Amino acid sequence: MNRRLRTLVTGLVAAVAVPALVFGSSAAWAADPVSPPTLPDEVTSDGGDWTPPEPRGLADSLKRASGTVEVTVRLAEPTIAETVPEGAVAEGTVPGKADQKAKKDKVTAQQDEFVTEASDLGATELGRTDLAANLVAVSADAGQLEEIAALPNVISVTPIRTYETHATTQDDAVQSGSLAQAIDYVQARPLHEAGFDGTGVKVAVLDSGIDFTHFNLGGPGDQAVTDECFAGAAAAVAGVCATLFGDSAPKVKGGYDFVGETWPTGARLEDPNPIDAGSDAGHGSHVADIIGGRSADGTHLGIAPGVDLYAVKVCSAVSTSCNGVAMLLGMDWALDPNGDGDISDAVDVVNMSLGSSYGQEQDDSSLAANNLVNAGVVVVVSAGNSADRPFIVGSPSTAPGVISVAQTSLPDDLQWVIQPDAGPTITNAVLQSWSPAPTAPITSALARPAGILGCSPADFAGFPAGAVALVSRGSCNVSDKAVFAQGGGAVAVIIYNNAPGDPPSFSFGSTVPVTVPTFSISQADGNALIASGATSVTIDPAQAISLTNTMVGTSSRGTTVGDHRAKPDIGAPGAWLSAETGTATEETNFGGTSGAAPVVSGAAALLLDKFEGATPAVIKARLLNGADSSNRTPTADGFITTPISRIGAGEVRVAPSADAVGVLAVPGVGGNIGLGIPSVTKTYSTDVELTLSNTSDANRKYSLTASYREEADQASGAVSIKIAPNTVVVPKGKTQKIKVQVTIDGSKLADWPFNSVGATGGTGSLLNGPEFDGWITATSDSESVKLGWTVLPKKAADVSTSSSLKLKNGAGTLKLKNGSFVAAGPTEIFALTGTSPELPDPAPGEPGSPGSNAAIIDLAAVGVRQPAVDVLQFAIATYDRRTVLNYPAEFDVYIDSNNDGTDDYVLYNAEVGGFAVTGQTAVYVANLSTGASTAYFYVDGGFNSATQIFTAPLAALGIAQGQTFGYSVYAFDNYFTGAATDAIEGQSFTAGASKYTPSSGAVTVPAKSGMTVNVQATGSTATSTQTGLLLTYRSAATTDFAVVQIPQ
Structure with a gap:
């Protein structure tokens, strides 16, 4: 039996035709179950050569099941960040130095003891954190990990993770605006004019470092100086470089390099010089400039130009990866920059424009980031660039107290209109940034290249000169398609996507410039354009649509994949021109949520300048309260108001956030109101407590209202909101509790559409x-403050049955009951062939718990059936639900098709295209x-479910009717460990030879009713x-499966 650790296969390389299997009756099964969707021809189905797949976000050294591996070890003693009063740094309530030292000494003593014992087992220390979290990173032989885990005070041993920066990559190239435009657009200028520019606020940029020689970042703008400082990147700053970095420097006041110049191709090394040098460097300098750039002559300003910047290098100089250990060390450093053990000198704001999609609650960076927030540091993190895909928002932005930032469009961005002579108008075309914009209307014939892909000049042989080329994405670089089209005489190029979703932007990968609009x-x-039979199109610049205050398609959607928390929190434009590292003076395009997060970090710094001592929760609430909720999302049919699960409270506006005297907040970690995915079998009601604070020196009367993003949602009556009190006088300097009651009427909900996704x-x-979503707003005179609310209610069935069935004379009747008043219950029936007992819930710090960097997938039962003579299905049930089908669980069904004791095939689930690429x-x-x-088939399973159904042709498994086969099912953590x-x-x-067969393989139990199935x-x-x-x-409401034993 092959039991290697494995997760997803990444190499999907060739599109092949997939047979459309038709389900019919089977001798083994009495009725047609639901047919799962097959993969259409245009979707890649060839997985290439199968190899043991690798965990996502895992350091290269952990992609092997043997040899030396790098792990983080969490120890039991709580750190100072975990025990100080909430907001202690901001409010000045940090314990005295003696108390802090005593706490740190306990942590250090425990770590020293562990390191000594681990060294005896051959482990080597890589680093430790003793403020944000009690962690020690070690390298050790994989065979020693169980012994290391058994050492005293060890809570967990988990892999070191890697993360990715969230700049818009070349595959998503964007156009940028000036930071002067940014200051005006997000309404930061009024604060500057009032004397609040971030002076005295300390901002740590956990990133690839900062080029402190750049003109925009306090440097001289002298290429010779830049070259000299870059040459010494691996050593302590010296000479002229020392005047640009450190306490007396004009802008970058300090920092540290926790990764070195060669990781991940070489070892992670530390040095005191975090300059942003290297072949893939520059990300951190862009981020720093947006937050708080200021040139020596004052002609260039970032959002908060008065801040002191701290360069904490945790991301690679030679790739886009960020080291998990370095991130933890960097967060520790941000709590105590001078290293004296006293966190009173902690920075005020931490920016992390990085993360990992489908952010899991077990992520240790999320735990550490939340500990920073608890200690009093505002933490701002980019949401990710994985697009409008459900629940894909990345960690650590998913941590409760962190501010998660989505990306919105620049105020002068445009959306293009394509008008065909037949069929519907296309209203959301995206001009590629490496191609020229039309300056006059284009009306030309529409033509397609030979073979539709346009990947060679030969494809455009005979192409009609002066036509617009319509080309499919796929097989080659999009800019090459445009080059070949213009060479064939095309006056413009239209690339249609080969996967669902918004129109993408693409990289420029050609050696020849593109000279026609693309x-x-x-x-x-x-597909609609092709089906319409259109023969010509018109593209008129006068018809282009403004994208001011609209959503960018690449920005990651929430809610969180674990507990369905309302994330992202807020949005901001991200595609700004900013400092290009190593150039002394130049600016280049930046973008993505990497560029949006520093806008919000700068905004937070301005608020901290005005409201000295404000806690992270208050700063977060103010930012959300003042956001512009009128943000829109482009669609094929026009625009919709952007959902809360994409934008949060709205697009950031600094002046309203600063000017309001009222603060409306969710107690504790703050944020918008996320009500998750409640199952509704009749009616459902829940209460949410808010606080409304009056920071003025006079009593204020507020009216509180609930509004809906879509009028149809309110009109449906399915979700109703009551606020008590809805009018309240809040005394000066006081806080009033507000109760928000949300009631959901299941009878008015549409049927749950996510049973097979x-x-x-x-x-x-x-x-x-x-x-359903909208806003809770508190209004006093001309002032309004608000928070977003969102809920994804499930019109749920509640089917149940007995756990055993006795047959009499070989027959029996299974009774099914549906306790739901509102929803019928579709039920699928399989032959039960194996079960597993439930694992205990993990204790804090153990694998599977928050911050543990490990997911536990707990198998419950396996079933099998033949919905047709040539098709086999496996049902896999677990004790815990997962929000999405692809992470953090992979299921492998090892099949011994000829039952000779050796496995021949394996069925497994994997995301089509690779990690966070399609969501399919x-x-x-x-x-x-x-x-x-x-x-051959998509996985058959729903959102927030504990079951999945795997379908495969019998022939693909080497099985014939009447043939006995063996199989085993393994559950893997495919996100963290691969274990x-x-x-x-x-x-x-x-x-074809089931022992027991039901009269129907698939039934639907009516609401408030029951039915029987003969067995x-x-x-x-x-x-x-x-x-x-x-x-x-x-x-299902709460129970997604039932095991029915039939006594022999």
């Missing part, structure tokens, strides 16, 4: 209807002899481990 459109618009799990727009999840069949893998966390082994089944013993003597039936419930 646009991208969505897959849906491209293998094909659609990456299409965020599908949430726009089922989500397919079932792959890998041949263990050849390594080749192919997908197997549970297994159900030693199962067997004979195709018959077939008398089959074929080999099988079937002991009963496994039922899976769709649209």
Whole structure:
């Protein structure tokens, strides 16, 4: 049996035709279950050569199951950041130095003891944090990890993670505006004019370092000086460089390099010089300039030009990766920059324009970031650039107290209109930044290259000169397609996407400049344009649509994948021109949520300048209260008001945030109001407590109202909100509690549309209807402060049955009951072939708990059935629900097709295209002899469910009707560790020969009713481990499956 650790296969390389299998009746199963969706021809289904897949976000050294690995070890003694009063740094309530020293000494003593004992086992210390979290990073032989985990005071041993910077990559090139425009647009200018520019506020940029020689960042703007300082990047600053970095420097007052110049291709090394040098450097300098750039002559300003910047280098100089240990060390450094053990000198703001998509609550960087917030540091993190995909927002921005930032458009961005002579108008075309914009109307014939892809000059042989080329994305660089099209005589190029979602922007990868306007459109618009039979199109600059205060398509959507917290918190434009490292004076394009987060960090610094001593929760609340909630999202049909799960409270506006005397907040960590995915079987009600503070020197009367993003949501009556009191007088300097009661009427909800999302799990727009959201607003005279609210209610069934069924004379009747008043209960029935007991809940710090860098996937049961004679399905049930199908769980079904004791094939679930690329999840069949893998069907399973159904052709598994095969199911953490966390082994089944068969393989139990399913013993003597039936419930309220044992 092959039991190597594995997760997802990444190499999807060739599009192949996938057979459209038709489900019919089967001798083994009495009725047609729901047919899962097949992969369409245009979706890549060839998995390439199968290899043991690798955990996402894992350091290279942990991608092996043996040899030396790098891990973080969490120890038991709590640190100062975990024990100080909330907001202690901001409010000046940090314990005295003696108390802090005593606390740190306990942590240090525990770490010293651990390091000594771990060294005896061959481990080598890599670093430790003793303020933000009690962690020691070590390298050790993988075979020693269990012994290390058993040492005294060890809570967990988990892999070191890596993260990615969130700049818009070349695949998402953007156009940028000036920071002067940014200051005006986000309304920071009024604070500057009032004397609040961030002076005295300390901001740590955890990133790739800062080029402190750059003109925008206090440097002389002299290339010779820049070259000299870059040459000494691996050593302490000296000479003229020392005048530009440190306490007496004009802008960058300090910092540290926790990664060195060669990681990840070389070892992680530390040095005291965090200059932003290297082949892939520059990210941190862009971020720093946006936050608080200021040239020596004052002609160039960032959002908060008075701040003191601190360069904390945690990201690579030679790649876009950020080291997990370095991030933890950097957060520790931010709590105590002078290293004396007293966190009274902690920075005020930390910016991290980095993260990992589908941010998990077990992420240790989220735990540490939240500890910083608790201690009194404002932490701002980019939400990610993984687009409008459900629940994909990245960690550590998903931490409760952190401010998660989405990206919005620049105020002068445009959306282009393409008018065909037949069919619908395309209103959301995206001009590629490396192509010229039309200066006059273009009306030309529409033509396609040979083979539709346009990946060679030959494809445009005979192309009609003066036509607009319509080309499919795929197989080659988009800019090459444009070059070949212009060479064939095209006057413009339209690229239609080959995957669902918004029209993307693409990199420039050609050696020849593109001289004709080149646009991208969505897959849906491209297919509609082709189907319309249009023969010409018009593209008129006068019809271009302003994108001011609109959402950028690449910005990651929430809510959080674990507990469905309302994230992102707020949005900001991100595509600004800012300092280019190593150039002394030049500015270049930046963007993505990496560019949006520093806008909010700068805004936070301005508020801290005005409201000295304000806690992170107050700063966060003020930013959300003052945001512009009128942000819109472009769609094929125009614009919609942007959902809270994409933008949070709205687009940042500094002046309203600073001018308000009222502060409306969620107590504790703050943020918007996230009500999750409640299951509604009749009515559902929950209360949320808010606080309304009056910071003025006079009593204020406030009216409180709830509003909805979509009028249709309010009109439906499905979700109603009551606020008590809805009018309140808040005395000066006081705080009033506000109760918000949310009631959901399940009878007025639409049916739950997310029971099978293998094909659609990456299409965020599908949430726009089922989500209900809006704002809670407190108004006093001309002042309004608000927070967003969002909920994704599930119209749920509540099907149940008995846990055993006795047969009489080989027959029995299984009674199903649906306790829901509002929803029917679709039920699928399988032959139960294996079960596993439930694992205990992890204790704090243990694998599977928040901050542990490990997920535990707990198998409950496995079933099998044949919905057709040539198709096999496996049902996999777990004790815990997962929000999405692809992470953090992979299930591998190892199949011994000829039952000879050696596995021949493995079925496994994987995201189509790779990590965070499509959000679609397919079932792959890998041949263990050849390594080749192919997908035939999408995974059949829903959002927030504990079950998945894997479908595969019998022939692809080497199984014929009547053939006995063996199989085992393994559950893996495919996000953090790649480790197997549970297994159900030693199962067997004979195709077409179930021991017990139901009268129907799929039934729907009406609401407030019941039904029966007849079960018959077939008398089959074929080999099988079937002991009963496994039922899976769709649209389930709380229980997604039932195990029904049939006594022998």
